[in-house]
Amino acid sequence: DAGVIQSPRHEVTEMGQEVTLRCKPISGHDYLFWYRQTMMRGLELLIYFNNNVPIDDSGMPEDRFSAKMPNASFSTLKIQPSEPRDSAVYFCASSFRTSSSYNEQFFGPGTRLTVL
């Protein structure tokens, strides 16, 4: 398996533009997580899905952020309109859960977003 795939790897955009980040989880994983990493706040969870259903979006900063998972192999994180303070590295991670274990999360390479 190629691991968690994210695109684009880098995105530079102007304030007010819409930004869409994409993620393909590892095949067979039933959990998908979106994180944001900043110097000030470290690695923080934005939203996570289980079997394509959003479970907890309490980490989503505001209504400008939205996430979808239309099927088991694809998820998007959208920011509309983008603002300079959204500049960060956004990671997608996936994992699978069994009844007897709490498995590690596998992280994608991240998308470095710069909003000018």
Added chain:
Amino acid sequence: ILNVEQSPQSLHVQEGDSTNFTCSFPSSNFYALHWYRWETAKSPEALFVMTLNGDEKKKGRISATLNTKEGYSYLYIKGSQPEDSATYLCARMDSSYKLIFGSGTRLLVRP
């Protein structure tokens, strides 16, 4: 303790030194404790997932212990090598399956 806290924030050691870091976390509603290794310009990679009080795990020169009653975990690196230089993150999982990460310990091993 309300959040996941890691200490020290950064650590510089000489090649061959052994070192350890601490992760403190709320002990209530505890499900699992994860350790991740995060190299610069890469993504975090899992080292250990620990669930039971008294758990000890080992991978090569790196080992970890867990105390769920008092809410702490230690990560040990024996005979540090320059390639061990990275940020080491711990994260606590509760019943919601969410991971709450600490701010990490940044380790630099000098040759």
